[in-house]
Amino acid sequence: MKKKVIIFSAPSGAGKSTIVRHLLTRFNCLEFSVSATSRAPRGQEQHGKDYYFFSTEEFETKISNGEFVEYEEVYKGSYYGTLKSEVERIWAKGNIIIFDIDVKGGVNLKKLYGENALAVFIQPPSVEELRNRLVGRGTDSPEAIERRVAKAEEELTYADKFDVVLVNDNLEEALVRAEQMVADFQAK
Ligand code: 5GP
16 A cells, blocks of 8 residues: 655645645545644634644644654744644555645655655636635735735745646636546556
């Protein structure tokens, strides 16, 4: 049994979480990697389901103890990372891990897992469209939206480091293409 992983990375607001959630309903063999973060929970988010929420101090202790496969300070003052224990937990069940992770983390995991990883970069149609989506989502302040948009412009330059680029200009079509990619990778 190969230990496989599927990585989804994208500038935030590109529709990555929607695509990942959809795939999880379609493929029983996929299991979502719950990341650790030092940011505060938003809305209905639950510890152990959406993220493992830790204080900055707890997170930094885990970094020193070498408990992460990868971690990044995705936003200033907010750490996000993948715990080794999470990866082992999912593989122990024979499942394929699906990651929803920032672009730098995605590139690092691809380097780490090589052929056993399918790394997908989801590309929003345009930066303007991305801004509209973040406004529509209504979970971020105007300042936070501008920070995310500026970051997205930089993140778009990472696309060529991934195995495939999935342009999300039409969600229905993107979902069908994503399903096909997963089915092909699963069969490999
Ligand atoms: P949010 O705060 O909106 O939930 O997530 C912010 C960003 O952090 C998203 O791009 C998300 O994909 C990324 N992220 C979530 N978990 C991880 C992780 O474990 N490692 C890294 N490097 N990025 C992550």
